[in-house]
Amino acid sequence: MTIQTGPVSVDAMIEDLRTLVKVESPSRDVEALTASAKAVAGVIENRLGGQAVLIEIEAGPHVHWSAGGTPKVLILGHHDTVFPLGTLERRPFRVADGHVTGPGVFDMLGGLVQAIHGLAGLDDHSGIEILxxxxxxxxxxxxxxxxxxxALACGAVLVCEGSADGGALKTGRKGTGGFEVTIKxxxxxxxxxxxxxxxxLIEAAHQVLDIxxxxxxxxxTTVTPTVASAGTADNVVPAQATILVDVRVGTADEKERIEAAFAALTPHLEGAKISxxxxxGRPPMPESASAELFAMAKQLLPDLSSEAVGGGSDGNFTAALGVPTLDGLGAVGGGAHADHEYLVIDAMAERANLVAGLVRALQKR
Incomplete structure (x- = not known):
């Protein structure tokens, strides 16, 4: 059985997306994130009713909405972006040539809007939560x-991160993390x-090769030194150096191996010290965690494809708990974290209805 186009309005989705994108929300900017959280809560309440609660924390507010009843499914997303304040002035929200562009449209405000509008088309919201x-x-x-x-309370998680290439759902993710190695x-x-x-600096060169x-x-497993710094002046032997490292692992065993290896790093030069x-931080998301939900999605859209990807999301946490988790249900597009970030307009209604169809199936379990 294929999914049917529901009562969602693409024009209305674009306008709600415009509302969210125009409230810039760089990570760590609590004032900006507070305004963004209020905007997200407003869209949820306007489309679904009820009250979206702002959970105030030091990093900026989370938004939680629950329809009540026995929890059945958690719609998971985030409203922070990687773009600094002022990006919108340089790269404004635009609708042209079948695409929406602007900071955060693909990662991941578009996915949030699509999910909310998909849920709005359901007659029954019982058991649904949005975080x-x-x-x-x-x-x-x-x-x-x-x-x-x-996630444990609901028993199933739908993650509205942007899709993989070509609209594929994300059925596996690597565990992700980072290390800072300081040499004295x-x-x-x-x-x-x-x-x-x-x-x-010479010690850092040895360590980069070892790492x-x-x-x-x-x-x-990828281990990639990404940033290095050392020294204070060109006529001073440097007394300190720092190396930043990006790490991606496919299994829990590799997570343990890599963390142990970093803990065991030893200096090559006499007198050097390493900390x-x-x-x-994000455990791997095994493809087994998504198998059941992806099969349900394929019943709704038989042409769907899937992909295991290197990037992490909050779905890594829920999948590692053994909670069925399906990721990449958000916008079809590309350019996450880049100036050419975009969302494909023609896919918006289908993706909104896909989320709605999965929720409807999970409510019946």
Whole structure:
């Protein structure tokens, strides 16, 4: 059975999306995120009724809406974006050539709007919850416990992150994390007595090679040094260096191996000292967690495809708990975190109705 186009209005979705995008919401900006949370709550209440509660936390408010009744399904998303204030002036909201463009339209405000409008077309909202967090782009440190609590209570999670290439749903995700490696050396005059120092930059060079060698791309583990800094002046042996590292893993075993390897890093130069912060905060999302829900989605849209991706989302947390989780249900488009970010207008109604169809099926369980 294929999904039928429901009563959703694409024009109305675009206008609600315009409302959300025009309230810029960079992560860590509590004032901006407070305004954004209020805008999200307003769209939810306008389309679904009831009250959307702002959960005030240090990072900025999360938004939670519940229709009441026995919890059946959690619609999960976030309203923070990676773009600094002022991006909207340089890259305004635009509707042209079949696309919507602007900061956050694909990641992930478009997906939120589509889900809300899809739910609005249902006669029965019982058992539905919506949670829209404010810190996903920064690792979800303040929201993880709440996400996990509501996921366990509801028993199924639909994540409205943007789709994979070509509109594919995301049925697996790597675990993601980052490390900061700090090297302490000893400063000295680079011309008069370089031998009296311990060169933190040279030690950092050794460590970059050791760290990069930890990767196992053949099994999905990538370990990528991304940022390095050292030194204070061109005639001073640097006393400190810092390396930032992005890590992606496909399995829990690899998470343990990588974290142990970073903890065991040792200096090559006598007198150098190493300290490590960080870890793999998002566990891998196994494809088994999405199998049941993807099968349901295929009954609604037989041409749907799926993909396992390297990026993480809050679906990683819920899937790791064993809660059935389906990701990538949001906007069809691309360019997440980039200036060319876009949403495909022609896919909006179908995606809204897909979410509605999955919710309807989950309500009957």
């Amino acid at each position: 829209v967090t404010s810190d996903e782009e920064n690792g979800s440190r303040s929201s993880r416990a709440l996400i996990e609590e509501r 050396g000893v400063a000295s005059h680079a011309g008069l007595e370089p031998e009296a120092g311990v060169n933190a 990069a060698a930890l990767g196992r791309p053949d099994i999905g 490590v912060r960080g870890g793999i």
